[in-house]
Amino acid sequence: MFTEVLDWLRDLPPAGLIAAAGLLVFGECTLGLGFIAPGETGLFILGTTVDSVPEFLVMWVVTTVCAIAGDSVGYAIGWKLGPKLRQTKLVRKHGANGWDRTTDVLRRRGAWAVLIAIFLPVLRTLMPAAAGTAKLSLRKFLPAVVLGAAAWCALHIGIGVAAGEAARQIERAVGAGSWIVLGVVALAVVVVIVVRRRRAKTADDVTS
Template identity: 90%
Template structure:
């Protein structure tokens, strides 16, 4: 069952898979889509379709370019609209505290904060626009984005490749019980995503509480 699913994914048009990966990452890196469809999950799933080094390099190259482009668009949105973004429904509903924290850290830490935020849930989606709002110089923002985007895409595609290969090997060993492997893989991915997001939200709540106490 598991290899049937993976083979079905690999049987889809390669150009379509690459385009889907690029669009997903581009949306993740601009303001909004990352709250609905985390890009790392999509790259993990699409990474299972990669079966050779050239395929990996192609998907990695396309997604890295799309991530850089998405971050750049988000940066320009933040630069143009500035504090108005803080009042949008997307930010207020999903990450107002994260927005404030990200903007503050970007002002204080600059390029290092950009590089770190790329690997953190919630903050990754907010970071580009927040960097523009914080007026972080493009000469500091862009190099950090290039390095971070390349590493972020390679990491999650690589995880997908490893998971897909491991699943095929395990299925050969367990035979008819392969559906259990599929369930475990999906459950682990879901738990990791939920835990990461809950930790991020808990950290945002703590920071907001500390900020409130400091103003008293």
């Protein structure tokens, strides 16, 4: 069952898959869209279609560029609108406390806070605009974003590649019991999400 889904994805035009990955990541990195377009999940799923080094490199480069572009857009929005963003309905509904902590940490920690926030749920979506609001200089923001975006994209695509290959190998081994593969992969995804959320909460508690 699971490999049938993977095969269906692999049959889609490669350019379409790459474009979808790029759009998902751009949405994840732009203020507000990360709550709607789960870039991490998208990279994980699309990463399962990659079965060669060139494909990995192309998807990695495209998504990294899109992540940097998305972060830059969010940064520009925060720089221009500043504290007004704190009063928007979206921020108040999904992450007012996270916004306050993020801007505070960015003012105190600068580029290091950018790097850390990139790998944390919620904070990742809020970080670019919060950095602009905090008036973090571009010369500090951009290098941290480039490094963090490259590592973030490589990590999640790599997880997807590993999961896809493992699913194919296991399904070939178990035959009719392929539903077990889907259960294992789903459980792994849940565990990753829970762990990340706990780490994010711990980080929030430390910074508060």
